[in-house]
Amino acid sequence: MSTLLDSHREDASRRDWQHILHLDAMLLFSLLALSTLGLFVLYSSAGGDDQLVLRQCIRLAIAFGAMVIVSQLRTQWLQRWTPWLYSVGLLLLIAVLAVGDVGKGAQRWLDLGFVRFQPSEMMKLAVPMMVAWYLSDKRLPPSPGRLAIAGALIVVPVLLIAKQPDLGTSLLIGSAGFFVLFLAGLSWKLLGGLTVLAGAGAPVLWHFMRDYQRQRVITFLNPEQDPLGAGYHIIQSKIAIGSGGLFGKGWLNGTQAHLEFLPERSTDFIFAVLGEEFGLFGIGVLLVIYSFIIVRCIYIATQAQDTYSRLLGGSLAMTFFIYIIVNTGMVTGLLPVVGLPLPMVSYGGTSMVTLMAGFGILMSIHTHRKLLPT
């Protein structure tokens, strides 16, 4: 009881600009530092394409704008609108499969006439929100029946997105939902059971995979098998990172990147450019910033005052982590090639806006706390 009052008092004493603007200074500055580092790497990987860097700056501005706007929304308000957001998102996903545009061989886009829209991006936030909304209704840990329903809330959109097909996004959304369940107290027994089930289900999954997805797994297991084809990406990115050594070849001096040996160097494989030009030291700086952001987000979640905010905040933090580990694991050859960008560093817009909106939610959670009724 006394600790709660203490925190309230402390809270009241910090009615500074952070609370007025509903921003979290530590999160904001670490995100800015991350974006700055990202722009430096992108400038190098773009190889003199100033337009590309400029476009990234504009996107960053939009993404930060989205974060500021979302951070103004009260969590209670978000909570109230969560089922609607989820339902609309689900309908749009079905619509995409029915009438969506085909972009890069996958149906992801919905043309609304004035804007092209990717419903799966929306679901990155809507799914954890929905699961958190559903679970926060009753006391935790959830009963097996409620867990099953929560599981269904996750699996349906994940399957819809996987069918587009967009393996990366469905993986992210699946893990966002999973982390809500985990943080809500999913029992370790059930978790172990699910893991065994997943292992047994892998051959079944293999059966349903597209050829290019299977190829990625094969390539992951043995990249040297096809050094000029599917394995080329991984081999070249390993060479880039490995040749960077401790301190790298220096900014703008990466031969793998600048002589065009490294494919997708501005987007999914930008981590290899960082590794080549700044070495283990540069990667270390990036990982420290990332870790700080994750820890800060988890801290914000633990400080939240209601279950919905806690579950949502914690899940967003862990999804951010999944982004990082899947991308870096892929570029270093630890994981199969899954098309996920390196958050806030890779060139590309849509996912960055969603990501920053997520940080907006976290800031909102932290800055809209109020006194508990005594």
Added chain:
Amino acid sequence: MRVTIKDYLFESHLFMQRSVQALVFAGLLIAILVGRLVYLQVVAHEHFITLSDDNRIKILPLPPNRGLIFDRNGIILADNLPSYRLEITPEQIHDMPATLDELARLIEIRDVDRKRFDRLLARTPAFKPIPLRFHLSDEEVARFAIDRHRFPGVDIVAGLSRHYPHGPLAAHAVGYVGRVDERDLQKIDASNYSGTTHIGKVGVERTYEDTLHGTVGYRQVETNAEGRVLRTLVRTPPVPGENLYLTLDAELQHVAEQAFGERTGAAIAIDPDSGAILAFVSEPTYDPNLFVNGIDTDTYKALQDDDNQPLFNRGLRGQYPPGSTLKPFVGLGGLETGITSESAHTFCPGYYQLPGKDRKYRDWKRGGHGTVDLRSAIAQSCDVYFYDLALSMGIDRLHDYLAQFGFGKRTDVDISGELPGLLPSREWKRAMRNQPWFPGETLITGIGQGFMLATPLQLASATATLSEYGRRMKPHIVASTQKSDDPELAPVMNDPVMYIPIEDREHWHAVIDAMHQVVQGQHGTARKVGRGAPYTIAGKTGTAQVFGLKQEEKYDAAKLEEKLRDHSLFIAFAPVDDPKIAVAVIVENGGSGSAVAAPIARTIMDAYLIKPDTP
């Protein structure tokens, strides 16, 4: 309310616990990632640095410039001309057939060019330029330059190309270069030839390939993923090949070739003192420039099918019966081995019979020469005298003595492709034909017929050796070499092969004197040729019988008569007392030696010995 707070505390505690577990999970994965990075960037760093350098650094060869070939007076026989070639980079061409058709309107593209291009296209990476045409004319270069904007990916590249400014002159001696082919690749150092397109195929170009070629240089370049060169990192310049100065006298060569007119045959002129080849004629000859960038099939077929076989190097590979030109050597052998003497006489009734045999071996002179001694037998070319002498010597002594002059063995001249001729012996006949030697065969060997075969070069070399009283030099055509960065000439060493042991110098003098009588005596067979010469000449005529058509020759009724005519031979050296030049001439189907071959020899000696009056 208490329950709510209890629940709240419980949930808060649960969430805290799960958050810590999630962070531990994340920390573990990040630790694995860092471990992976340490492996890639620290442990295996060297390995990946190597791979990265292999990726970007390529070694490009810089071919050396081929050495030039000069005659003894510095007249250039083989040089390198700047030439323009047209190259196409396939990856930059959208529609190859259309581009080639368009180009064909500006520049002549023959079928051979197109075929070679298609062959290379199939096995060359798309970013590498492929040559389509060589030796563009200035006009073609200009015409393309105007329209070059229409042909992205098509370029005109300047390079050096071998050129023989005098065309057919001395082609059989100088030889030519051609494109490196599969057979060449097996015998060359592939890395030294990595940038070289041409290699010596025949003649001096082939024998001195190593000297002429030079050493390849390298350029270490950085390339991008497409293989395009971005910049040069290190440059090791090539070492150009050395120049060659030949012993050949281009003007003498020209005179000698002209002297043949339309006739076929060979003439070799040697400086007896050094063995230096002054003229090397094999007629007819051909234009070596045709071969440099690939001869087209029709032209090649025409050369191959030509009855006069212009590609056949008669000087080195033509093996002819030496006929009567062998007589001075047989005579000298008779004297030196003590079988006969200068004063010994033989009666020539016009034929010769082996004891107890009916068969008559005819002399070329029906009525016979009457009583002859060695000098008159050589001067008048009496066959009967030499039948008798050969029989007395026997094939073994005959073989051994003639072998000392180099008959039956390659002279090891520094021009490629030489054949050894044939000096028959008892052993040879047993080994090759599994037959015993018959005395009749000794007789005809004595007059240079039968199995005996010699190349014009061997005859010239033997003549030179005779003129030098047995001091035998190896015939050679390269006098000196010259490094590209050093004007000094480095002479090619040539020591005597052997000194033929001399029993009595008088014997040699007698034979040489007899040869002098051949040309400048009252009854000599070549006395017409010697008339009016301002220097002394020793020589010997010869007529080699053509017994039948060679197998490779086609039957052609109109030409049969001419092809069956005897070969005309003449060997000579001059001046007699201080020989400066030794010559062997063979005119195929020319008839008698004195009438056809001897005048050619005289022309060559005149050209060499009579210096034009300086105005």
